[in-house]
Structures are given as structure tokens and as C-alpha cells.
Amino acid sequence: MVINLNVNIMVKKLYMVEGSPVANAILMAARAFDVELELQQLDFAKQEYLEDWYLQINPAHTVPALDDDGFIVWDSHVILIYLAETYGSSSTLFSNIPKVKYKILQMLNFNCGTVFRRLSDCLRPIFYENQKTIEQKYLESLKDSYKVLERILESSKFMAADTMTIADISLFSSIAVTDLILPVTDVEYPRLREWLIDMKNTDLYKAGEQGVDTLKNALDVMLEM
Template identity: 55%
Template sequence: MGKIKLYMVWGSPPVNSVLMTAKALNIDIELVEVDFSKNEFLSDWFLKLNPAHTVPTLDDDGFILWDSHAILMYLVEKYGKNSVLYPEDSKTKAFINQILLFDCGTVFRCFSDCVKPLFYEGKKSMDQNKLSNLKDVYVILERILTSSKFLASDNITIADISILSTLLPSNLVLPIETNKFPKLSVWLEHMKQAEFYQAGEKALETFRIGFETVTRSFLQKKNMSKPKLYYNPVSPAVRSTLLVIAALDLDVELVTINLMAGEHLTPQFLKKNPLHTLPTLEDGDFVIFDSHAINAYLVGKYGKNDSLYPKDLQKRAVVDQRLHFDSGVLFPRMGAIVGALLRQGVKVIEKDKADLVAQAYQSLETLLEGNTYVAGNELTIADFSIVATLSSTNSALVPVASNTYPKITAWLTRMQALPYYNQANQVGVDMFKGMIQSKLA
């Protein structure tokens, strides 16, 4: 008996439903990618398999089947006897079939209507009426979930997997708002906890990259003006944003603000930012200040993916926590020393203030326990904010002793190895160090 083959393409929601179901059933499937860019789906050999030239197409030892919903039913009935995914009970099975048909005829169609014009027709935006239809789908699913935890029974079934495969990319196109769709949001989180969910992550990421690529290109064409960053590299907060800009490879107009000349206090600048702080970002008619908010915005709008500021709520919460550690602990403690030197005429680094910075180092050392970066094992905007602050304190105020803080030292070495680190951060660190040394006795 030969291995089951699945003719597929990454990024397809129907394919994703089969991948997740196969994982749930622990079925070993050979994946055969169909190259749509070369029109392989229209080739003679593929049309013999599937005259409708669609993916997924299943080949189970010579038995050919297409349409994801039919494939899901077949896989469970053959390889998952008495499985709760598609049980023998006629009433439950009828409910499952009902949801599968709802996905096929309504949910997937509404999703497809929104994105096809972007990918295949060169449209520059999504039709608002079609987005409204997709939102109506969310409303219906919210109602369905009023009476049960899952869509067709009290257990996860192939109805849930099929809808999930369509809803995951739909959520990128039209985000499911938790306050408006609380039951649907809870259901979505339950589904993400299932073991089979990981089998669909590559397909979802492939769609995400494609979707963000086409929408970003349209946005860039629509708004040809560069984002404008008001900055001065001596500021650690500014340098965190410069690191983000470099990591995203953005083309940004940099406007230097001379702090010593009071340019941040002019009426023109105060109109943009009443807090008169740097950095301040101007993106078309949109103006925002505070580096942490700016950095999150830049990744959200211009990032090729969400790795620097994850959309996953738990991962994002950890990043946010570390950002607040910078803004609420590390940066203010540095600011207390700098303020005393620059504005109060103090000529030495006061021990009590230095001790507080050292305490912050100890907290960071603990946060790095078991982690490659400050918010886990992936580089994020939290690393950029903290390294901009810490490299400043380390160079001029409170050195980081490698024997006392080995994890910080190793992390700092990793950050310094980034190809854009020197230009985006070290140049400003050297300026910061020179400024501090000029104030010390």
C-alpha cells in the first residue's frame, strides 16, 4: 500500500484543513506541491487527476478525491473509525455536514470574494460590501456558538477544522473584534490550543506574507511620501526606532531636531507633539510620538511579517511587558542620572541612582533566563528599546560587568552583531557618552 499523496499549495485554506485533519488523525501524508506560477494545475497530468484543477487533491493508493470537505469526511471514516471528529451518530453527523456546507457555500466564498481581486485582478483595495458580507459570517458563527462550545457538537469536529482553516486568513483580512464577537474569539483560542493547529501554521504564514505583500504595495503606491522621523541620535528612544527602521529596511526621511537650540519647543513642533519629545513620527497625516508606540506601529504597517511584534496575544503580551520594563524601570532610572548631570549641575554619578540602575540590570538578567532575546527566543521591538537604553547606561553611566551579568553580556553581544547595529545605535551611543563625560567632574 502506497503512502497517501496530497496535491497542494501552501497558503490555501482548504489545503490547510486537510493538513490539520491529517495531523489530528496521525496520518502520514506525502505532500506534492503544485506550482501555480507555472500553471501546473492546468497541465494534462493534473487534469487527469482532477478535471476541476483545484487543490487539495487526494490520491489514496489510486483513489482520487478532491474538494477539502469530501476529503475530510473520507479521511476520518477510513482512518479514524468512531472518531469524535466525524462520529457515526446521524444527528451529529448531520450538524457537521451542515457546517461543512456553510463553509463551502458561504464562509469560504465570502473570504475568497474579498481577496481574489487583490491577488488575481490587480485591485488596489477590498470591496467594502464584500467585507461587510464577511462580517455577516462572523455574526452567524457567533450565534451558532451561543448554544455550544464548538460548532457542531461539544467536541472538536471536522466542521470546526474546516471553518478554522477559512477563518484564520479571514481574521487577517477583517480582524475578529473580541468585544463584538466574544464567543467566536474564545472558540478561535480553543482551536489554537489543539495539537493539530501547528500543522496549519506554515500555510497560514504563507497566506499572511502574500496578503501583506500585496496590501503593502498598494499602500505604498497610494502614499508615495516617505514617513518622516523627527530625531536626534543622542536619544536612546530615538535609536530604538532607528533600529526598527533598519530591521524593516524602511525608507524614512530623517529630520534632525537640535535639542540644545530648543527646536523641540518651537510652536511648529509643539503642534505635532505637545510633549516635545523625540522621536516623533509623521506618516502622511498621521503623527505619533513615544518610541514604543512608534515601533509597534511601524512593524504593524510596514513589517513583512509580525515576528518583531507578534499578533499572537500571549507572545505580544510578553513583548509589551518588556517594553514597559524599559519605559517604566530602566529608562527612568537612566533618566534620573542624566537629568541630574544635565539640568541640576551634578558633577558625579550619584551612588543611589546608580544602584537603582544595577537593580534593573539584575531584573533583566533574570528575564533573560532561558531566553535568547528579552521576550523569548525571537528578536522583537522589546530588544531594540532595551538595548538602546542599556547600551547608553553601559557606555557612560553604570557598566555591565560580564561576570555579574553573563546573560546580559551574551545578549548584548548578539545585538551588537546585527548588521545594522553600529549605524542605527552605536553612533548615537558614542555621542551620548561624549555628552555625559563632558558633564562629569
């Protein structure tokens, strides 16, 4: 009798907080690549992310961080690439073709350095300083991001290619939340609105929807909306 021992029993643990847009991106990608994750929620109210044990995992004290059987990767954008290259070889969400790959990396970087950072500028004062309103200057910089993405969607159906890639997952994880504080209107940003709706209609969103709802509920309370 031959017993198939080729079963993946390695533990993949994701350190996260429910509602984090960047953690949501990983939950959606894990669904896409059929990767099972054990979720470890950090208690942000108690600043668990600053505790010594977590700084050993992620010296930059951010979530998400992935521990794949002892190999630790942090920063959602890098985790997305790691999951795609390690578990998504048959998927079209990433590519080894240089000109496709660099477009994907470009847009992941745009989310990391611009869209998510601008979203954080809006959210940090609310969650860390109990502010009840979002400063106009932060909303203006979000508008600029919308305009950039609208322009990008003039020449491709998705953010980095004509098919969905991990860049869409990453940017969607931000825009699904920015939409709550600065609606992506059909009139001003028709392509971005259509992309947002298309992304919400994917099966992947089932893995991220709860996180968006959690953040929406928290914002409703904090902003007394």
C-alpha cells in the same frame, strides 16, 4: 518467526499549494488521524492547476486533491469526511450518529458554500488581479458569516457539537485567514474569538500554522500592509 506485514505502505499524496486555507484543513486533519501525507505543491504562479495532467486528477482544477493509492478525492470538505471515515474510526472528530453527523455536514457545507466562498471573493482580486484593497461589499459578507457563527456558538461550544469535529477544522481553516483581513474582535464576536483562540491552541494547529503564516506574508506584500 512471524513477520507482521500489516504495515500501511500505501502512498497518500496531497496536491496542494502552501497557504491554501482548504489545504490547511487537510494538513490539520491528517495530523488528527495520524495519516502521513506526501505533499505535492503545485506552482500557482505558472497555473499548474490548469495543466492537463492535473485536470486528469481534478477536473475542477482546485487544490487540495488527495490521491490515496489511486483513489482520488477532491474538495477539502469531502476529503475531510473521507479521512475521518477511512482513518479516524476511533476519533470523535466525526460521528456515525445521524443527528451528530448531519450537524457536522451542515457546517462543512456552510464553510464550502458560504465562508470559504466569501473568503475567496476577498482574496481572488488580490492574487489574480493585483488589487491592493478588498472591496467593502466582500468584507460585509464576511461580517455576516461572523454573525452567523457567533450565533451558532451561543448554543454549542464548537461549531457542530460540544466537542471539536472536522467542521471546526474546516471553518477554522477559513476563519484563521479571514481574521487577517477582518479581525474577529472580542467586542463584536466574543464567542467566535474564544473559539478561534481555542483552535489555535490545539496541537492540530501545528500542522496549519505555516500555511497561515505563508498566506499572511503574501497578503502583507500584495496589500502593502
